[in-house]
Amino acid sequence: MLAASGSLRPAVAEGFRCGYVAVVGRPNVGKSTLINHIIGEKVSITSKKPQTTRNRVLGVVTKPMAQFVFVDTPGFQTKVKTQLTRRMNRSVRSTLAEVDAVVFVIEALGWRPGDLEVLSLLPRDAKNVILAVNKTDLSKNRDALLPLMAESMSRYPFTAIVPVSAEKNRQLDDLLAEIEKLLPESVPYFDPDLFTDKSPRFLAAETIREKAFRLLGDELPYGIAVTIDKWAETDEEATIIATLIVERESHKPIVIGEGGAKLREISRLARADIAEMLGKRVYLEVWVRVRRGWSDDVKALKTLGYD
Known part of the structure; x- marks a missing residue:
């Protein structure tokens, strides 16, 4: 199990x-x-x-x-x-x-x-x-x-x-x-107040990836991932630096958009959702980096958390 x-x-x-x-x-x-x-x-x-x-x-x-x-x-x-x-x-x-x-x-x-x-x-x-x-x-x-x-x-x-x-x-x-009807009789496995086992860092990275998927539409293939490079948090605010990873140099300008407009919009929408999730102010920076062929690279997948 x-x-x-x-x-x-x-x-x-x-x-x-x-x-x-x-x-x-x-x-x-x-x-x-x-x-x-x-x-x-x-x-x-x-x-x-x-x-x-x-x-x-x-x-x-x-x-x-x-x-x-x-x-x-x-x-x-x-x-x-x-x-x-x-x-x-x-x-x-x-x-x-x-x-x-x-x-x-x-x-x-x-x-x-x-x-x-x-x-x-x-x-x-x-x-x-x-x-x-x-x-x-x-x-x-x-x-x-x-x-x-x-x-x-x-x-x-x-x-x-x-x-x-x-x-x-x-x-x-x-x-x-x-x-x-199909579940066995058992004590609960998790605290009743818990709704997921995933960390805020994981959920934040997924939120950024979601906004990228939605805003890029069919412009970008599936070779996109997100890493959280810095996470500093107090009771009042959180500072997060993240990287959107793409597979080709030609993908980078698609994610950034003209004058950086696309990347700013991805960051803006993600920041709002993460702030709601954490219940505090969020300062979010999102960068774009190329990592060639990461989706077909075993070592890269492990590094990015796809075990």
Whole structure:
């Protein structure tokens, strides 16, 4: 099992359940948005570009009779073959073998080839897989989901199927109720006030990367990473110096933008989110550096935290 941390509650109600839950699906299907809305805090970054999520992120939500420890996995990659994507795919596979429940996410518009590729990773005899049909707000007719649900059961013996809209917070409690049935009886693994196991430094770096992904759109390939080079914090303020790492010299002016406008906007948006997260003033400097071929370099990946 994944290692647990945090303090245990000294006494819990009889029948209390706790366990790890993997959220899996093809890239850009809404996994991170689903976890963020269930938890009520931003623990995983989102954008319209695939490969946004690279690390398994624990998001914790504690209810009166259960604690859910969510693992946000990267979307399984088949098109781009680098050391980075191989590690991401390995992360998906290993997570499936370690958790108590699996939430498989597809869109309400129907099955796609990428969904089937991820589905093929699941053991056919698993009894702990729930299908979440996401983005139901895009479907005008709710009855239109019935054929999709029937088709889904013919593809895999899901324990339950729950239509949801992560963006609109629809039927997320129903999804949690189905997940709770699969969790073992246990004391909570984490303090009930905790919502993630990730450090503020990690979340800050991810916030900067998110803003870069969103603002750069399709201008820049996926070879972008963020490091935190300095972190000085007092009760009133935090000073952070970060570096956006790109793979080619030609990428650097794209990130910086004309007259530095793009980089300033990335920094401005990231600073606002980090300040809200920390609850204090934030001074943020973001630089751009070229590290050729980092996404296909084993040593570079380890240095950047992609073990």
